[in-house]
Amino acid sequence: MTQTMRWFGPSDPVTLAAIRQAGATEVVTALHDIPNGSVWPREAIAGRRAMIADAGLGWSVVESLPVHDDLKRCGPGWDRYIDAYRQSLTNLAAEGITVVTYNFMPLLDWTRTDLAWPLPDGARALRFEWEAVAAYDIHILKRPGAPQDYRPALVDAAARRFAAMDDAARRELEATILAGLPGAEESFTSAQFRDAIAGYAGIDAGVLRDNLIAFLTAVCPHADDLGIRLVVHPDDPPFPIFGLPRVVSTERDVAALFDAVPNPSNGLCLCTGSFGVRADNDLPGMVRRLGERIGFLHLRSVDREGGDSAFHEAEHLRGDADMAAVVAAVHEVSRSEGRSIQMRPDHGHQMLDDLGRRTNPGYSLLGRMRGLAELRGLERGIAHAAAG
Structure with a gap:
């Protein structure tokens, strides 16, 4: 696996120097200052790439290029936003980006209490x-x-x-x-938020899934030509919330997308935390069955607290995700396909000195550094055992 960390740009309290010292060789990032639906200019992408390169790090994964809600709702701006998305992909490919993450969750990227x-x-x-x-x-x-x-x-x-x-x-x-x-x-x-939810009236899971397929049908041929892999992030949490549907919550959901849009560029960001909230998602099995479609990995674990679907973020090697089995499956897929999949430790605990610092929730330095070190050691142990 290629070890990365998420970086939220120049305003992130975690610096590029700190990320490099934590052992990552790349960052995943985005141009968060550009409004949803607008084209990402090539010169802005190049400027961000140069900043990252000056810190001694690589950048090949965008997380994320947002999908405007008019695309999710198949609203009146659909044609304009599709054109803008394609142009952003063109500009990203010209600057060496090979993986672009996105999600199709209505309105909110993720929800915690x-x-x-x-x-x-x-x-x-x-x-x-x-x-x-x-x-x-x-x-x-x-x-x-x-x-x-x-x-x-x-x-x-x-x-x-x-x-x-x-x-x-x-x-x-x-x-x-x-x-x-x-x-x-x-x-x-x-x-x-209440008004925005009303804009999804009449859009159930079936309609939202059709809209996702329409989006992929429109952008994947262009991504194929560019050599970019589009990877969808699963729903977080993976069930309907606030009356809004979710359509990327299970292995069946993802397999249906691949059947509907078989383009090589139609891929998956496999997040073991988001999928792992549901006990019916077999994480190691998903890696093996969907491996050729996986372009990016978010490795984290959750503790499911009981029958009411409550959960909290666990340590990376504990909780309900069998991380050893997951990483073993990733190692098998990587070896069979001859590639290294970009991985980042996700949602680390706030701990030690970070308890007294300003941090982005889930994205403090030390908890993620601990997770990255544990995952690095786990992968090397698995590789050593396989080679022996």
């Missing part, structure tokens, strides 16, 4: 739990029809949870759910 959940060892982790989601959805967002999307017992628990919260706690929950990724290109107030 706690960005600094305390762990027994004093570190902090990202966490998701449904009671907090329901409390926000029903009582703060006040989405029409929201109570019907939850079990009655959860509706009652959410009402008690909301009643026990003071104004500061309610504001914190709202900000956490709407936080999105560090460097996210879009953000919402609750009122704006």
Whole structure:
């Protein structure tokens, strides 16, 4: 595996020098200052590449080139945004980018309910739990029809949870759910989010899947010509939320996309954390069965907390992902195909000196450096055993 770390650009509190010292040879990044749907100019891409190269690192994976919501909804700007996406791909290929990550989640890139959940060892982790989601959805967002999307017992628990919260706690929950990724290109107030959700009225999972296939049908032939692999990131979390559908949550979902759009450029960013929230996703098996389509790896593990789909980020070699089996499968695929797949440790714990520093949630330095070191050692041990 080619070892990388995510970097959110010049404003990231984690510097390129720190990433290099952590042992990565590449970064994955994006031009977060460019609005969704706009063309990424070649000169801006070249400038970012030069900055990264000056730090002694490579850049071959973009994470991410956002898909405008008019493409996800098949809205009135579809033709214009498809043209802009193709042009951005052209400019990225001209600057040596070979893998472009994207997602097809409506409105929010990912959702958590706690960005600094305390762990027994004093570190902090990202966490998701449904009671907090329901409390926000029903009582703060006040989405029409929201109570019907939850079990009655959860509706009652959410009402008690909301009643026990003071104004500061309610504001914190709202900000956490709407936080999105560090460097996210879009953000919402609750009122704006409610209005945006209304824009998806009538779009169920079947329609959203059709829209994803239409997007891929339009851009993959161009990506084929450019030699770029488009890799879709799975839904996070991998189930419907806030009344919005999800269509990249299981192996079956992904296999259906490959059947519908068999172009070589139609690929997968296999995130063991996002897929791993669901116990019915066989992670090592997915690596072996989908290996030729995997262009990028996010390696992280989650602890599933019980039957209500609550989870938190685990240490990279613990939790419910069998990381040793996953990396062994990656080693088999890499050896059989004669290639090294770019990998990054994902969502590290906030720990040690980073507890007192400004950090992007999930993207502090030391937790990811620990994860990268553990994954590096695991891979080398597996390779050594296979060679022996």
